[in-house]
Amino acid sequence: MRQAALTSIVDNRVNKGLVIMADITAAFNTALKAHNAPPVTSHRYSIDRLDEFLKEAYSINARIADLTAYLRAIRPSYLSTAPAPRRPQRQNSADQKSTHDATQRHLSDTERASIDAEAKTVLRQLHAAVERISQTEQIRQDTASHIALRKRNQGGLGAIGRWAAGGAVTAKSAEEEEEEARQKMLNAHRESIV
Template identity: 55%
Template sequence: MTDITPDFNVCLKEKGSQPVLKRELNIDKIDSFLQEAYTINNRISDLTRELRSIRPSYLSTAAPSRRRHDSNHARPLTDKERDAIDAQSKQLLRQLNGKITELKQVEDVRNQAAESIALKKRNQGGLGALGRWAAGGAVTAKSPEEAAEEAQRKTIAAHRESVLMYLQSKLEEAGRVQSNMMEVRLSRETEKSKSVLSKSRQSAGGIPYAQDSGSRSELTNGVTDSSNAAEYPEELDQEQQQLLAEENNEMLKHYNTQLDQLNAAEKGILEISELQSTLTANIQLQQEHIDQLVQDSYLTTENVGKGNKELKRASERRSTAQAVFWGTCAFCSFLVVWDLVF
C-alpha cells in the first residue's frame, strides 16, 4: 500500500495543523484488549504460514524417506504424521476460536459496565439536571460532555468490533487452508484405493479361479452345472488356493485401513466446515453491529452539534423555565427580607 503520509502532512500544513508524527508501535504500552488481539493474530499467522509451508509434503504421494537428516518440509509425510498435523491444526483452530470468543465476551462486559456507569452518573446529577431544566432544556437531555463521552464509547466499541471481525476472518482463512488440504488428501486417497483395486484385479489374471469372474458369480449363486463345479478344484492346487486366500486377507486389511482413514478425514473436514460456518455467521453479525455502531456514532456527533447550538440559543434568550426559576428565587428572597425587616 502506498504511503500518502507526506501528502497528508502537506495538506495539514496548508490548513495550519500539526503534521502527523511517525510513532513506533510499542505493544507493552497499548491496552490489554489490543495486546490480546495482537497475540491471537500472531498465532493465526503462524498457523497459516506453517500449513502453507508443509502443504507440498502433506499432499505428496511419494513414499516417505527413511533418512532422518531430511528436513521436515522437504520429505513426504507418513499417514501418522498427516493425522497428527490434522489433529493439532483442528485443536489449535478451536483454541483460537475460543480465545476470540472470550475476548468478545470481555469487551461486551466492558461496554455494559461503561454504559451503566454513565447512566449512574446522569441519575446522580442532581443539580446538573436542575441546571439543564433551568437553562430551558429537558431534564433527560444530555450535556455536550455526556454526548462526547457517548460518542467516544461508541467509536471505541466500533473499532474493537472491527478488530474481532478481522481476527475471525483470518481464522476462517486458516481453517479454509486446512480444509482444502484435507479435501485434496481425501480425494487422492480415494483415487489411490481405486488404483490399487484395479491393479489387484489385473494381477489376479494368473489364477484360473480368479480370472473367470462370470463363472465365479455363477458358482456363488449356485446355478453352475456339476461338471464346471468339479473343474475348479482341479484348476486350483493347494498353493494357489493359499496364495489367493492370503491376497484376499491382505486386500481386506488394506481396504479396512483405507476406510478408517477416509472416515477420519471426512470427520475432520466436517468439523472444520462447522467451524467455518460459525465464523462466517459471527462475521456477518459483527459487520451488522459495526454498521449500527458507526451509524450511531454519526448520529451522536450530529446530536452534539445540535446540542451546542441549542445551548447557545438558550444562553441568548430567556426561556419560560428560566423566568419561572429566577422569579421564584426573587420572590423567596423578598419574603425572607420582608420577614426579617417587619
C-alpha cells in the same frame, strides 16, 4: 512549472499502472513552520503502549499467522498421495536436504493424524481466545453504558430533576454526548478487531 512537472510524473506513473505515494513530510513541515505550527513528528509504534484488549488481539493474530505459515510449509507433503519411498534418498549437500525435507518429505498417516490433532487443538485455543476477548469487550461495553446511565441520573431525582430544573427529559449535556460518541467509536473499533 514545478506543479506541472509533478503532475506529468504522476500522470506517467498512473498511465503505467504505478501509483506511488511520495513522502512530502518535509514540504508539509515547511508549510507548517510558515504558519507557526509545530512540525509533524514521526510516531514510533510500540505494542507495549497498547491496552490489554489490543495486546491479546495482536497475540491471537500472531498465533494465526504462525499456524498459517506452518500449514503452508507442510501442505505439499501433507497433500502428497505418492507412495513412501522404499529407501531413503541421498542428498549431495545440506542445503538441498533441508529444502527437500521441508517441501517433499513423505508423511505417514500417523503423522498426518498428528498434524490434524495439533492444528485442531490450536484452532480450538484460538477460538476460545477470540470468544474470551469478545465476552470481555461485551462486559466492558455493558459496564460503560451502566456507568454513563448512573452518571446521568445521579442528580437526586435524575430525569425528573433535570426536567424540573427546566431541561428536557432526554436532553444530554455536551459532555455526555462527547463521552457517548467516544464510546461508540471505541465499540466500533473493537468490534472490527473481533
